Amino acid sequence: MTAHPRLSLNQATIKYADLSEAIAATVDAGYSSIGLWREPVQGRGLGRSIREIEDSGLRVSSLCRGGFFTMADGPERRSSIDDNRRAIAEASALGAPTLVLVAGGLPAGSKDIVGARERVRDAIGELADDAAAAGVTLAIEPLHPMYASDRAVVSTLGQALDIAEQFPLGVTAVVVDTFHVWWDPQLFEQIARAGGRIASYQVCDWSTPLPADVLLARHYPGDGVIDFASISAAVEAAGYTGDIEVEIFNKEIWEDTYANVAARTRDAFAAAVAPHVSAGAGTGALVRL
Amino acid sequence: MTAHPRLSLNQATIKYADLSEAIAATVDAGYSSIGLWREPVQGRGLGRSIREIEDSGLRVSSLCRGGFFTMADGPERRSSIDDNRRAIAEASALGAPTLVLVAGGLPAGSKDIVGARERVRDAIGELADDAAAAGVTLAIEPLHPMYASDRAVVSTLGQALDIAEQFPLGVTAVVVDTFHVWWDPQLFEQIARAGGRIASYQVCDWSTPLPADVLLARHYPGDGVIDFASISAAVEAAGYTGDIEVEIFNKEIWEDTYANVAARTRDAFAAAVAPHVSAGAGTGALVRL
Numbered sequence: 001m002t003a004h005p006r007l008s009l010n011q012a013t014i015k016y017a018d019l020s021e022a023i024a025a026t027v028d029a030g031y032s033s034i035g036l037w038r039e040p041v042q043g044r045g046l047g048r049s050i051r052e053i054e055d056s057g058l059r060v061s062s063l064c065r066g067g068f069f070t071m072a073d074g075p076e077r078r079s080s081i082d083d084n085r086r087a088i089a090e091a092s093a094l095g096a097p098t099l100v101l102v103a104g105g106l107p108a109g110s111k112d113i114v115g116a117r118e119r120v121r122d123a124i125g126e127l128a129d130d131a132a133a134a135g136v137t138l139a140i141e142p143l144h145p146m147y148a149s150d151r152a153v154v155s156t157l158g159q160a161l162d163i164a165e166q167f168p169l170g171v172t173a174v175v176v177d178t179f180h181v182w183w184d185p186q187l188f189e190q191i192a193r194a195g196g197r198i199a200s201y202q203v204c205d206w207s208t209p210l211p212a213d214v215l216l217a218r219h220y221p222g223d224g225v226i227d228f229a230s231i232s233a234a235v236e237a238a239g240y241t242g243d244i245e246v247e248i249f250n251k252e253i254w255e256d257t258y259a260n261v262a263a264r265t266r267d268a269f270a271a272a273v274a275p276h277v278s279a280g281a282g283t284g285a286l287v288r289l
Numbered sequence: 290m291t292a293h294p295r296l297s298l299n300q301a302t303i304k305y306a307d308l309s310e311a312i313a314a315t316v317d318a319g320y321s322s323i324g325l326w327r328e329p330v331q332g333r334g335l336g337r338s339i340r341e342i343e344d345s346g347l348r349v350s351s352l353c354r355g356g357f358f359t360m361a362d363g364p365e366r367r368s369s370i371d372d373n374r375r376a377i378a379e380a381s382a383l384g385a386p387t388l389v390l391v392a393g394g395l396p397a398g399s400k401d402i403v404g405a406r407e408r409v410r411d412a413i414g415e416l417a418d419d420a421a422a423a424g425v426t427l428a429i430e431p432l433h434p435m436y437a438s439d440r441a442v443v444s445t446l447g448q449a450l451d452i453a454e455q456f457p458l459g460v461t462a463v464v465v466d467t468f469h470v471w472w473d474p475q476l477f478e479q480i481a482r483a484g485g486r487i488a489s490y491q492v493c494d495w496s497t498p499l500p501a502d503v504l505l506a507r508h509y510p511g512d513g514v515i516d517f518a519s520i521s522a523a524v525e526a527a528g529y530t531g532d533i534e535v536e537i538f539n540k541e542i543w544e545d546t547y548a549n550v551a552a553r554t555r556d557a558f559a560a561a562v563a564p565h566v567s568a569g570a571g572t573g574a575l576v577r578l
Binding site: 106110111112113114117144145146148149150155156158159162182183184185186206207208209210212213214224225226227230 | 395399400401402403406433434435437438439444445447448451471472473474475495496497498499501502503513514515516519
């Protein structure tokens with residue numbers, strides 16, 4: 001069975017798979033695209049990862065992730081910026097058009113969320129030229145406000161756009177992840193505002209009660225309360241035609257077999273999301289050699 | 290030791306206390322104001338509750354809570370509207386200037402958060418005349434977006450104001466609860482916009498990791514990451530001079546003695562919040578006989 005042409009399996013959905021296992025599960029389930037994470041790529045080695053991706057014929061929809069640069073200037077911040085430069089280079093080498101950025105939470109002991117947000121903007125300012133030169137789009141991902149203190153001080157699409165719009169189109173953009181933004185009363189106006197600034201559309205579902213670890217609260221599309229019809233239509237109307245990733249952090253799903261997860265993701269997407277999106281073009285580039 | 294003249298102990302902070310115990314703990318710890326909940330008032334009976342409050346000399350800063358009216362029209366919705374009318378009458382009888390409204394989550398099986406929000410506005414429209422006649426302000430409380438599906442489809446202060454501003458000043462207003470709104474990038478502009486629409490300021494703190502039940506994630510002011518200085522200054526600048534409630538849902542705090550909790554709340558407020566607010570006037574009215 002073939003997956004929807006725009007569907008991409010984000011590697012975090014099968015978190016325990018190494019790169020080769022993730023590629024195999026993705027190809028075997030009929031996908032044409034995969035979203036990569038840095039850790040398994042580094043585990044395999046960048047050169048070998050590039051060859052494995054090339055051999056698989058898969059597009060790379062995005063590389064997760066950069067960011068985590070809310071700290072004040074000093075060695076820790078310099079180290080983060082340098083690491084983000086390496087992430088840009090890795091994305092470029094892997095043919096990922098997009099590097100996903102998660103802002104980072106409040107620095108230890110800080111209560112200054114306003115200052116932390118300014119430092120996110122400043123960090124992206126430092127990285128923009130590198131990203132432009134590498135042909136990689138920096139995609140700022142707003143995370144659900146329940147992660148505002150420990151993971152991402154950028155919580156809304158509007159806030160991500162406020163930053164992204166300070167830099168050239170194509171260099172900075174945003175991620176629309178249904179899990180993070182579905183609740184936002186300004187969602188539809190901000191998706192429309194985003195237009196060509198949408199570099200990634202990610203889908204998974206929200207349901208309650210939340211698990212003990214709220215990081216693992218995501219579900220297959222259709223298993224929760226998110227209205228994929230209206231959000232997908234808005235993202236389409238904004239002009240986004242690229243790959244659509246399913247990225248699920250969920251302990252039970254992680255403990256399932258990779259083949260099962262890839263198949264269930266494909267089928268859930270077909271039922272809950274595919275009716276509301278075009279066949280599209282796919283923005284994940286083939287590996288540049 | 291006397292509590293800050295504007296400090297009010299919300300009864301939910303000592304959830305297991307019955308009304309008499311709650312009043313005693315509040316008076317003994319030197320407070321002049323208490324925030325009541327309907328269930329313990331009903332447990333004591335409205336008439337007796339009024340007399341006990343009157344005898345205590347405490348102001349009633351607010352009554353919690355009405356709302357939960359997101360369902361489509363039908364018997365369940367009629368029942369909810371009727372119950373809210375009773376809540377307005379109880380607030381008036383208790384001398385509470387404000388009835389706190391929590392919107393309610395998505396109706397079972399629904400994915401239509403936009404429609405649910407419209408029904409919140411419509412319900413408040415049905416109740417506005419009753420509230421005006423009773424001299425009770427309906428205060429819409431935006432809840433943290435992590436409760437959007439199961440508890441409150443009103444998630445931001447801006448959204449609460451969009452509803453409140455459709456009705457006369459004094460009839461509808463908003464609650465600013467630091468726990469729910471601290472993360473909002475539009476917080477300060479919305480507090481300024483709110484002006485005289487702020488009917489209640491509630492303070493407690495946010496810290497991570499969140500507990501297994503995210504309903505119980507609140508902490509004493511100062512024990513988390515919220516910047517009470519800037520938020521309190523903004524609420525002051527907006528013109529709010531009324532009581533400030535501490536409302537904490539936290540299992541460990543609930544299991545402490547009422548006297549300890551009342552004292553720790555008083556002292557935490559004195560350290561973390563009091564330096565940033567005026568002595569104020571207190572809006573909690575005395576019981577009207």
